[in-house]
Amino acid sequence: MAPPPAPQTMKERILQTADKLFYLQGIRAIGVDTIAAEIGISKRTLYNHFPSKDALIAAYLQRRFVHASPSDKPPAEQILATFDSLERRFAARDFRGCPFVNAVAELGPADRAVKKIAVAFKESRRLWFRDRLTELGVRDAEALATQLVLLVDGSIAQDLVRDDPAMARAAKEAAKVLLRNAGVDVGDAVMAKGRKPAPQ
Numbered sequence: 001m002a003p004p005p006a007p008q009t010m011k012e013r014i015l016q017t018a019d020k021l022f023y024l025q026g027i028r029a030i031g032v033d034t035i036a037a038e039i040g041i042s043k044r045t046l047y048n049h050f051p052s053k054d055a056l057i058a059a060y061l062q063r064r065f066v067h068a069s070p071s072d073k074p075p076a077e078q079i080l081a082t083f084d085s086l087e088r089r090f091a092a093r094d095f096r097g098c099p100f101v102n103a104v105a106e107l108g109p110a111d112r113a114v115k116k117i118a119v120a121f122k123e124s125r126r127l128w129f130r131d132r133l134t135e136l137g138v139r140d141a142e143a144l145a146t147q148l149v150l151l152v153d154g155s156i157a158q159d160l161v162r163d164d165p166a167m168a169r170a171a172k173e174a175a176k177v178l179l180r181n182a183g184v185d186v187g188d189a190v191m192a193k194g195r196k197p198a199p200q
């Protein structure tokens with residue numbers, strides 16, 4: 001039998017609660033008193049773990065900063081699968097957009113700590129696309145990677161306005177056009193550059 005999961009530390013409980021409330025209701029709308037009350041602790045206990053709301057916001061964004069890893073699938077398939085993942089995420093009831101964009105929009109560009117984390121996250125996603133494109137032998141992988149992240153962010157914005165997961169599918173079709181124009185074969189079955197479709 002597997003051992004039971006380790007109990008959450010108080011710091012983890014605070015961070016998990018802040019993550020949920022900040023993302024679903026907004027950073028400005030949620031004060032530390034609301035987070036403390038949700039957990040059933042005093043504000044003093046919360047401040048023992050996070051000395052300020054700014055520190056808690058930074059920890060929340062760092063928690064959301066998950067580096068994308070390549071898989072063993074063909075690079076073109078990995079790129080287009082990004083948009084399939086977005087479509088599934090858009091369909092979830094708790095989807096409220098990109099937490100990094102939301103944070104910058106709420107707190108403003110003057111909050112340099114938040115903006116620094118947001119820029120680092122967006123750049124990590126762009127570099128992930130660039131590396132897959134480099135594997136495909138695309139000549140200007142830097143520029144195309146930027147265009148692909150614009151499609152990602154644009155589809156997120158459109159879904160938030162329209163509440164329509166099909167925006168991810170539209171972005172995927174646009175991504176296919178960009179990839180084909182760069183010489184990548186994305187046929188009906190998603191394939192890496194230069195691969196021939198299997199006989200029917």
